[in-house]
Amino acid sequence: MRRTPWLVAFSYRLWRMTQPKVTLGAVGVLFDAQGRVLLVEHALHPQTPWGLPGGWVNRGEEPAAAVRRELREELSINVIVDQVILTGSPFPNHLDTAFLCHTEDPIGALSYELVDYAWFPVDEVPRLLSFHYQAVQQAIKLKQENTP
Numbered sequence: 227m228r229r230t231p232w233l234v235a236f237s238y239r240l241w242r243m244t245q246p247k248v249t250l251g252a253v254g255v256l257f258d259a260q261g262r263v264l265l266v267e268h269a270l271h272p273q274t275p276w277g278l279p280g281g282w283v284n285r286g287e288e289p290a291a292a293v294r295r296e297l298r299e300e301l302s303i304n305v306i307v308d309q310v311i312l313t314g315s316p317f318p319n320h321l322d323t324a325f326l327c328h329t330e331d332p333i334g335a336l337s338y339e340l341v342d343y344a345w346f347p348v349d350e351v352p353r354l355l356s357f358h359y360q361a362v363q364q365a366i367k368l369k370q371e372n373t374p
Contacts, residue, residue: 249320252293253280253358254305254327255365262345263362264333265352266300269341276352278324278361279343289323297327301343302334311364316357324361326368 255278256264266279279300283292290307297305305327312324333343346352348366351359 247319250283250289250292251280251320251322252283252289252296253278253322253324253361254293254297254307255311255324255361256305256327256329257365257369258345260345260347261369262347263351263365264343265346265354266336266343267341269339274353274355275341277354277358281339290325293323293325293327297329300337300340302336303329303331305329305331309368311368312357312361314357314360316355322357324357324364326365 258264264279265276267275268277269275271277279297280293281296281300283289287295293307294305297303306329308326308328310323311326313321315321336343348362351362354362
């Protein structure tokens with residue numbers, strides 16, 4: 227092996243090509259002062275347009291950094307990531323991570339990926355993807371546990 231390191235490198239690359247691959251997404255759950263949850267209307271999701279803001283995690287990017295980047299790109303806000311609240315696999319070969327976040331920034335310009343945004347009372351949210359709904363419910367539970 228020391229005489230042919232290229233063979234080891236080639237074997238490793240071949241082995242990696244046969245391993246299962248997954249994509250990774252990150253979404254943020256934010257509440258305003260009235261306890262309403264922030265949802266965005268996605269232009270590219272016709273079946274369930276309303277959902278949590280977020281997106282794909284880039285290669286080599288930490289999921290928390292990805293949610294900060296996505297919310298800055300989509301809503302022109304800077305968020306502080308508080309904690310992971312849920313992970314799950316809503317689709318085959320895909321893993322999502324939901325973070326509880328907060329911000330003091332007002333919503334700015336929307337990206338081309340979004341049609342609209344709204345703050346919804348938690349008992350009036352529109353139909354969401356199951357993972358997004360579960361993330362909102364988990365965030366509500368955490369907020370209730372941390373409120374004296």
